[in-house]
Amino acid sequence: MADLSGVQQAVLWYPPSYDIRVESIPIPKIQDPDDAIIKITLAGLCGSDLHIYRGHDAVKESMVCGHEFIGEVLALGANFKSQGQTNRPALYSSLKVGDKVVSPFTVSCGECHFCRIGFTCRCPSGRLFGSPSTPGGQAQYVRVPKAGGTLYSLSGAGDFWSRSSQTNVNARPELADSSLLLMCDILPTGVFAAFQALNHPKMLPMSTGLPFPASSFRADGLNGSEKLGSEDTILTIAVIGLGPVGLCACISLLDMLATCQMTFRVVAVDLVEARREKMKAVYAVIDPSGKGTGEFIVASADESREIVQKWTDGMGCNCVLEVVGHNSALTLAYDLVRPFGTITSVGVHGASQMPFTGRQLYAKNISFDFGRCPVRAMFPMALELLVKRQDVFGDVGKETSLVDKIVGFNEAAKSYEEFDKGKVGKVLFDPWK
Amino acid sequence: MADLSGVQQAVLWYPPSYDIRVESIPIPKIQDPDDAIIKITLAGLCGSDLHIYRGHDAVKESMVCGHEFIGEVLALGANFKSQGQTNRPALYSSLKVGDKVVSPFTVSCGECHFCRIGFTCRCPSGRLFGSPSTPGGQAQYVRVPKAGGTLYSLSGAGDFWSRSSQTNVNARPELADSSLLLMCDILPTGVFAAFQALNHPKMLPMSTGLPFPASSFRADGLNGSEKLGSEDTILTIAVIGLGPVGLCACISLLDMLATCQMTFRVVAVDLVEARREKMKAVYAVIDPSGKGTGEFIVASADESREIVQKWTDGMGCNCVLEVVGHNSALTLAYDLVRPFGTITSVGVHGASQMPFTGRQLYAKNISFDFGRCPVRAMFPMALELLVKRQDVFGDVGKETSLVDKIVGFNEAAKSYEEFDKGKVGKVLFDPWK
Structure with a gap:
């Protein structure tokens, strides 16, 4: 002993x-x-x-x-x-x-x-x-x-x-x-954030090519629709927070998107320049050609609003990964996400009240996933x-x-x-x- | 003309x-x-x-x-x-x-x-x-x-x-x-509430019999788990609000659960006795034998807390359908839902701030789906x-x-x-x- x-x-x-x-x-x-x-x-x-x-x-x-x-x-x-x-x-x-x-x-x-x-x-x-x-x-x-x-x-x-x-x-x-x-x-938590976001039913029209609700469990054509065209299945995603967990979330997200051969646009956001520089250095390693099936841009919060606006003609992101744990990040996530978008939050949140009214959430058909990996x-x-x-x-x-x-x-x-x-x-x- | x-x-x-x-x-x-x-x-x-x-x-x-x-x-x-x-x-x-x-x-x-x-x-x-x-x-x-x-x-x-x-x-x-x-x-909105709740990835371990995350897209046994036993796949659900949309949500939910042959326990909640009586009368028509694959109880808010406590040994509901559009209903939903549960809200909410802190949502790994059908x-x-x-x-x-x-x-x-x-x-x- x-x-x-x-x-x-x-x-x-x-x-x-x-x-x-x-x-x-x-x-x-x-x-x-x-x-x-x-x-x-x-x-x-x-x-x-x-x-x-x-x-x-x-x-x-x-x-x-x-x-x-x-x-x-x-x-x-x-x-x-x-x-x-x-x-x-x-x-x-x-x-x-x-x-x-x-x-x-x-x-x-x-x-x-x-x-x-x-x-x-x-x-x-x-x-x-x-x-x-x-x-x-x-x-x-x-x-x-x-x-x-x-x-x-x-x-x-x-x-x-x-x-x-x-x-x-x-x-x-x-x-x-x-x-x-x-x-x-940190690595499982990053993977969890990316996995939850991409597996949310509101992402399924983009990944299955079938409109809601046929995308969810019934591919029986009840919706009377043909397969969606490529302009409807581009995924636009923001990751807010590029600390170590946020880096892992981005690496995992890019890996899943490449595996699924999704066409995507990802903006990775942080207030701190050193973190943005680290993210850029990491991205240069994992996609040295920069020629994946999508775009990846590292940005400040203000820049991210402009980028998403421009990418989506004002619609917003399909999903936002919130990897900060602060109301300012949730508010930015709300601003960036489109109607019927989803916000996946793995940030550890404190005693602040949620910074949203019920009307805001109803009006955008927002989905949230909160919590620990x-x-x-x-x-x-x-x-x-x-x-x-x-x-x-x-x-x-x-x-x-x-x-x-x-x-x-x-x-x-x-x-x-x-x-x-x-x-x-x-x-x-x-x-x- | x-x-x-x-x-x-x-x-x-x-x-x-x-x-x-x-x-x-x-x-x-x-x-x-x-x-x-x-x-x-x-x-x-x-x-x-x-x-x-x-x-x-x-x-x-x-x-x-x-x-x-x-x-x-x-x-x-x-x-x-x-x-x-x-x-x-x-x-x-x-x-x-x-x-x-x-x-x-x-x-x-x-x-x-x-x-x-x-x-x-x-x-x-x-x-x-x-x-x-x-x-x-x-x-x-x-x-x-x-x-x-x-x-x-x-x-x-x-x-x-x-x-x-x-x-x-x-x-x-x-x-x-x-x-x-x-x-x-009202009928599509009720169906939408039930459909969103049952199709949330956090319900999939119960409906597929595979643990998370294998339940979501990879049934390759990576989790190293056998199929879950029947005690793990019972769904416990609350529907809050038995106005006309709530009635439609219950009818739709019971229909989907029967179709999927899920074992379930549903508590349908309203403050107003007349609405509870209407729900009971409707249930007597749609399941005259009362011998489906689950239990269905109509209750007041206080009764619902006791029922869920007793049914689940304190764990709480897998999902809650919120069909009211008031913070009191969201608060009851939070109290009734278990960790890793989901709250599907089709109630039309107003200008009140969400009645939750970030810590409460993190601590229970809550998922929400808000919004219009x-x-x-x-x-x-x-x-x-x-x-x-x-x-x-x-x-x-x-x-x-x-x-x-x-x-x-x-x-x-x-x-x-x-x-x-x-x-x-x-x-x-x-x-x-």
């Missing part, structure tokens, strides 16, 4: 706001037979950590930050045993001390209705790492509740590679830890993209890479500050550096 | 509110070559007329009310001619004086992108009958703009029966005018249901019929008052009575 009696270094947030300290605290212990203790290899700093950082969540106690981490198993609770687990998630039988694991940013039991149907982030046993009740992963060690349902193993039988047999992953590629860390939250359910689809786009996900520190740098905890406070101000993109922590 | 020089009787609303008068006004004239003048046979009083009636829309001039009407063609503009119309909607070639027609409650050109893809109610040339710019159908005559795109002909070639060749309508059933009048708005596009599906359920749509004045009574304009003011107070259900006007 591992020695859990010592202390570790961890990144703590102190109320009321903007106060990050690295401290020595006890190594967590097994509290429940479903627990695992993970020795952390890498931890991420994520845009939604900034809500806590800025004091928006009215948390009153200090806490260990971070909901993105990968590592290896140091200790397991009594429910992990090789026999007699037929009705429980496979990891309760197969996970071993020393196995390499990735954790989604929320706990999910893997056994309830929500987990079974794929809405894993709303498991009633769910918890968010890096919240007052659940110490986070910006530490040397973390306790993972319901670990047999929550974790993905990168070792041994039943791991996530073997689940990807239908993908273009034929071997087990060697992926760097910095690449795998993106699987905890079920990372566990999106894992296979996100993994496929991770492998496919190692050209941007695999590198660290280049102008074209998604991860800007890997630093030690000694740079934690500074990194929060710079990330908060948009001066740096994705930062990872190596707790042992 | 018809004589359009005389006067007619019409129901007018006067500002600021609650002021309905029957007056003599000029018969409308052709103003544009795409116009038709219709002699009205029957006109409906609809729940959304009450927004104007109550003065919520801040209209400052008197106007002719009503957006539901059927009738026959009295005069046609110059663009209706039997030759040289190959690029225009068929009615510009085929419609004749004397033809019987049904009108959707909004004008749609039939020629723009929105009309082509089936989102007809957001045609840029769209207008709402019974609004300040477009005199309504509670009159003896009405002018229909873009009539070749807007109207449905019940006579001659290319009429709506011939479009329904794939349905169970094999002959042309004789439908009473009171039955056809429901096609202008594209009646023209929903016509075939609604017509199928109209024919199938003549047992409730075909009768007038029975406890079990959807239309309560047909009155003359001399009862217009009284009918508005009674309808506003929930004392009467669907009322139709015969302008010649």
Whole structure:
């Protein structure tokens, strides 16, 4: 049994706001037979950590930050045993001390209705790492509740590679830890945003070539219509927010549009020039010829209004991906979207009232999808993209890479500050550096 | 050419509110070559007329009310001619004086992108009958703009029966005018609400038996899951608002659930006892055995909370249909819906701010579909249901019929008052009575 009696270094947030300290605290212990203790290899700093950082969540106690981490198993609770687990998630039988694991940013039991149907982030046993009740992963060690349902193993039988047999992953590629860390939250969340938007029934006339409602489930010609012409099936899309999740959303969206051979126009919007420059650099890698089946433009908010106006002769976007988590982004999304358009919001929103009247929403027949990515359910689809786009996900520190740098905890406070101000993109922590 | 020089009787609303008068006004004239003048046979009083009636829309001039009407063609503009119309909607070639027609409650050109893809109610040339710019159908005559795109002909070639060749309508059933009048708005709107709710991607795990995201477009087993068990695929649904549109939504929903052989639990909610009693009477007709593949309970708001709590062990409804158009209904919908649930709102909402914070919507992964029914596009599906359920749509004045009574304009003011107070259900006007 591992020695859990010592202390570790961890990144703590102190109320009321903007106060990050690295401290020595006890190594967590097994509290429940479903627990695992993970020795952390890498931890991420994520845009939604900034809500806590800025004091928006009215948390009153200090806490260990971070909901993105990968590592290896140091200790397991009594429910992990090789026999007699037929009705429980496979990891309760197969996970071993020393196995390499990735954790989604929320706990999910893997056994309830929500987990079974794929809405894993709303498991009633769910918890968010890096919240007052659940110490986070910006530490040397973390306790993972319901670990047999929550974790993905990168070792041994039943791991996530073997689940990807239908993908273009034929071997087990060697992926760097910095690449795998993106699987905890930001890459699946970006894929979720793009997937939700393109799969909304209001997009189906464009993707099926059949008018509503025939597009939805009855291709029986009840609408009396021929197939739509090409001028009716162009998709115009805006992505608002080009932080790390927004970048992932754009990369995923462009991949899905290319796969489906859709004709598209995408405008990617951010207020911060550095983020726009990063997006342009990434796009230059993923579509070096710029000759896909569509157009892709990076723009400021004001520019985006003009671009969409011009592209669509005033109609607006078919869908808008909102990857910010602020009312100003929702308002821009409303302005940019056309009647019968859809707004997919994966931004983490706070206590502000929705900035819309009922009349505004009725008058434009708006659809919304709000909320958190079920990372566990999106894992296979996100993994496929991770492998496919190692050209941007695999590198660290280049102008074209998604991860800007890997630093030690000694740079934690500074990194929060710079990330908060948009001066740096994705930062990872190596707790042992 | 018809004589359009005389006067007619019409129901007018006067500002600021609650002021309905029957007056003599000029018969409308052709103003544009795409116009038709219709002699009205029957006109409906609809729940959304009450927004104007109550003065919520801040209209400052008197106007002719009503957006539901059927009738026959009295005069046609110059663009209706039997030759040289190959690029225009068929009615510009085929419609004749004397033809019987049904009108959707909004004008749609039939020629723009929105009309082509089936989102007809957001045609840029769209207008709402019974609004300040477009005199309504509670009159003896009405002018229909873009009539070749807007109207449905019940006579001659290319009429709506011939479009329904794939349905169970094999002959042309004789439908009473009171039955056809429901096609202008309330029946298609009810079908639209049910259709949108059941076709939302968040319902697909329940209807396909595959977990998200495999349920949406990839049944390739990427999720590594077997088919879901029956306990995971029960649909729990609430319908809030049992006015005439709400009744149509329930009838449509029950029909779709039966067709798909889904196991379901539906609670139908209204504050007004008379509406709940009407719903019970209608349900007794459409499922006389009470032995469908699910449960159906009519309840007050408070009762609905308890019922859903008990049915779902606190999870909540998979989807909620909001057919009221008031923030109290949206709030109840939020309370009743489960995480990853969807709220489909066809209620006509006013100037109130949405009663939700971003955090509430994020925390429950809520999806919304707001807005007006594209009646023209929903016509075939609604017509199928109209024919199938003549047992409730075909009768007038029975406890079990959807239309309560047909009155003359001399009862217009009284009918508005009674309808506003929930004392009467669907009322139709015969302008010649």
